Amino acid sequence: MRWVRSEETTIDALQNGDDQSILDELSLGDLMVRYRDTVSPSKKSHRHERNRINLMLRHPITQLKLSDLSSGYFARYRDDRLRTTGPQSVRHELNTFSIVIRTAKIDWSIPINRVWLDDIRKPKIPAARDRRLMGDxxxxxxxxxxxxxxxxxxxxxxxxxxxxxxxxxxxxxxxxxxxxxxxxxxxxxxxxxxxxxxxxxxxxxxxxxxxxxxxxxxxxxxxxxxxxxxxxxxxxxxxxxxxxxxxxxxxxxxxxxxxxxxxxxxxxxxxxxxxxxxxxxxxxxxxxxxxxxx
The missing domain is CATH 1.10.443.10 (Intergrase catalytic core)
Structure with missing residues (x-):
């Protein structure tokens, strides 16, 4: 499995004490796949989350190595997705990126210094529907x-x-x-x-x-x-x-x-x-x- 290979790479790099080599080897997609296969199944909403992650994996941003990522890439992802997808769905996707990256940083000991999603604006949530039954x-x-x-x-x-x-x-x-x-x-x-x-x-x-x-x-x-x-x-x-x-x-x-x-x-x-x-x-x-x- 893809995440198994990335885990082996991470272990080797950690043993060698080379933080930069970890970031150069692992892609954002590697983190997404590992989260999808190991963390998401334990969650109540795992089917929806799995489908969302599979969709997100089609985007070129997931092919970038962790060392190449920046908040600008995620801002461009946001703008790209807003051309075809509603703001609420895009917010869910950005939140998923954030959760995966925080999990990698805190639980998997991936030496990520910052969560790039913290530095970009999220799409505004549309006004709540006020539709009720009217007249007859x-x-x-x-x-x-x-x-x-x-x-x-x-x-x-x-x-x-x-x-x-x-x-x-x-x-x-x-x-x-x-x-x-x-x-x-x-x-x-x-x-x-x-x-x-x-x-x-x-x-x-x-x-x-x-x-x-x-x-x-x-x-x-x-x-x-x-x-x-x-x-x-x-x-x-x-x-x-x-x-x-x-x-x-x-x-x-x-x-x-x-x-x-x-x-x-x-x-x-x-x-x-x-x-x-x-x-x-x-x-x-x-x-x-x-x-x-x-």
Whole structure:
């Protein structure tokens, strides 16, 4: 394997006490491959990270030796990628470079004196989406969902609005983790790596009750990709533009605030650990909070 060869080179150079020869021998790609094959597999998001690293390895910057790298090369990488890729994805790639280089410096004893990524500007994150259901969109959405080929989509849409769960959480939900009596849905494996209990509204319990009998293990026996594809067709049928399934999570979280829940209470339901990130998902409607004002 490529990283095994680079490791042997590193060991030989370290034994000879020649820092410069290590930097002359190893390329940025060598570090990326070693990280991909040894560190990334232990992470929850390893599939996404592996795919990202494989994509990044196609860029000429990864062929440069460590001794030749500079912040300027990474700035040019940033500008090059921004021509074809969104700023959020480019930020992820730059962060991956930074993590790999820090790992090599701290954990692998590669004599790197600086993390070049610290000296370049990251692309600005685009403004958070503020898309919520407007006017009669809910009614049109549900009407189209009831008429769709997927018998589960109308309940899935309603459940998403009632709980604020992500599409992957809905698709992986199991009956064994649901208590209709206690009105709790337990999510043992979430995006941020921790479990959480989601309190269920009366409507959410009603939706789940309607799903009994379809599948013994899952209330919604459909993959997250299947949900996404079906939702896009439903929106097209309903004549609704610029609405993504994830926007239903925005809708749900905003409704929780409009119902008067405090930030920690909403965070408990949504699973957000950073209240600043929670704010990005929250878009209140002014007319729904007027009654709270004196």
């Amino acid at each position: 969109e809910y009614e049109r959405l549900m009407e189209a969902a009831h008429g769709s080929q997927s018998i589960h989509m109308s309940n899935i849409i309603e459940f998403a609005i009632q709980t604020g769960m992500r599409v992957g959480e809905i698709a992986s939900l199991e009956w064994s983790n649901i208590s209709l009596h206690q009105r709790i849905a337990h999510l043992p494996d979430t995006k941020n790596g921790t479990s959480r209990d989601v309190p269920l509204t009366t409507m959410a319990v009603q939706v789940l009750s309607q799903q009994h009998g379809y599948d013994r293990e899952q209330p919604f026996p459909i993959t997250k990709h299947g949900i996404g594809a079906a939702f896009r067709k439903i929106c097209k049928q309903a004549g609704i533009k610029n609405l993504r399934f994830h926007d239903l999570r925005h809708e749900a979280i905003s409704r929780l605030f409009e119902h008067g829940l405090a930030i920690p209470e909403v965070a408990l339901i949504s699973g957000h650990k950073d209240f600043r990130m929670l704010a990005r998902y929250t878009h209140l409607k002014a007319h729904n909070i007027v009654h709270k004002l004196g």
